[in-house]
Amino acid sequence: MASNATSHDWLNEHGDYLFRFAMARLRDATMAEDVVQETMLAAIQSKSFAGQSSQRTWLTGILKHKIIDLVRMQSRELVLEDVEEGLPNEPGLDDYFDEDDRHWNSPPQEWGSPDGELEQQQFLTVLQDCMAKLPKNLSRLFMLRDVLEEENENICKELKITTTNAWVMLYRARMGLRQCLELNWLGK
Amino acid sequence: MLSCKQASQLLSQSLDRRLNWRERLALRFHLAICDVCTRFYAQLKQMRVAVRSLVQQAEQDESLKLSDQARERIARAMDSESV
Numbered sequence: 001m002a003s004n005a006t007s008h009d010w011l012n013e014h015g016d017y018l019f020r021f022a023m024a025r026l027r028d029a030t031m032a033e034d035v036v037q038e039t040m041l042a043a044i045q046s047k048s049f050a051g052q053s054s055q056r057t058w059l060t061g062i063l064k065h066k067i068i069d070l071v072r073m074q075s076r077e078l079v080l081e082d083v084e085e086g087l088p089n090e091p092g093l094d095d096y097f098d099e100d101d102r103h104w105n106s107p108p109q110e111w112g113s114p115d116g117e118l119e120q121q122q123f124l125t126v127l128q129d130c131m132a133k134l135p136k137n138l139s140r141l142f143m144l145r146d147v148l149e150e151e152n153e154n155i156c157k158e159l160k161i162t163t164t165n166a167w168v169m170l171y172r173a174r175m176g177l178r179q180c181l182e183l184n185w186l187g188k
Numbered sequence: 189m190l191s192c193k194q195a196s197q198l199l200s201q202s203l204d205r206r207l208n209w210r211e212r213l214a215l216r217f218h219l220a221i222c223d224v225c226t227r228f229y230a231q232l233k234q235m236r237v238a239v240r241s242l243v244q245q246a247e248q249d250e251s252l253k254l255s256d257q258a259r260e261r262i263a264r265a266m267d268s269e270s271v
Contacts (some may be wrong), residue, residue, distance in 0.1 A: 007266055008263060008266065011259065011262060011263060011266065015262070016252070019252060019253065019254045019258075020247055020248075020249060020253075021247060024242075024244075024245075024246030024247045025243060027246075029255075033254065033255075033258040036254065036258075036262065037258075037261070037262045040262055040265075040266055041266065044269055045269070096193070096196075097191070097193040100191070101191040101192070101193035101194070102191045102192060102193075103191075103192050108224055108228045108231060109227075111231060111234070113234070120241075123238060124238055124241060124245070127235070127238050127239070131239075142239075166204065167197075167204055167205075170200060170203075170204055171201070174200050174235065175200075177235060178228070178231055178232070181231075181235070
């Protein structure tokens with residue numbers, strides 16, 4: 001077990017960094033504070049820091065697992081809400097296609113790629129707004145999936161939700177985001 | 189022949205798992221004749237890249253800090269944990 005002085009050094013030196021890391025993925029200050037706290041507590045209990053990696057890398061590794069745990073719990077709640085039913089503020093999946101599903105009801109339009117830094121930044125701002133409009137749990141799962149991919153090829157397994165449910169949820173998140181982006185980005 | 193709905197679902201899943209050869213073949217046929225789904229796929233990939241940029245930006249945003257209250261709360265929790 002780490003001594004008190006050491007563990008408070010961890011908080012002082014890495015607290016803000018860990019908070020930013022969590023905020024970037026959870027986009028919720030309360031939740032980010034919670035996972036940082038759990039990370040520090042887990043670090044105190046752990047004896048595994050042997051100085052092979054930097055303290056920050058070690059703490060970030062713990063934090064990642066705490067974030068995944070949190071999103072996993074939330075995804076369970078989301079599954080209970082019934083994956084097939086659809087959620088408020090979301091068009092039904094059937095609305096995207098014509099009656100026999102063969103064709104798009106409103107085919108995706110050409111976006112053109114955002115040109116230059118300013119336009120790229122505008123695109124990101126629209127994306128951020130659109131993610132905020134998605135049901136929260138859905139957008140977190142989406143974000144986690146796309147962001148942790150490099151670190152974890154099998155996020156579905158990691159999240160311990162059935163992969164089929166995860167695919168349906170991710171599909172819905174992407175369809176909703178895409179439509180929102182199209183409306184708000186092209187509409188500029 | 190895949191419908192556009194099936195194609196869009198498989199394209200989304202192709203970002204999450206490795207499709208089997210049957211699915212890949214069916215998609216290739218569909219995309220060869222469907223500009224709309226081809227565009228959809230490009231947009232999915234563009235969205236993924238953009239989400240990563242958003243995360244990187246937040247990670248580098250120095251204005252995001254633990255609040256003093258949160259810092260104190262965490263410090264207290266650490267003290268009671270290690271006693």
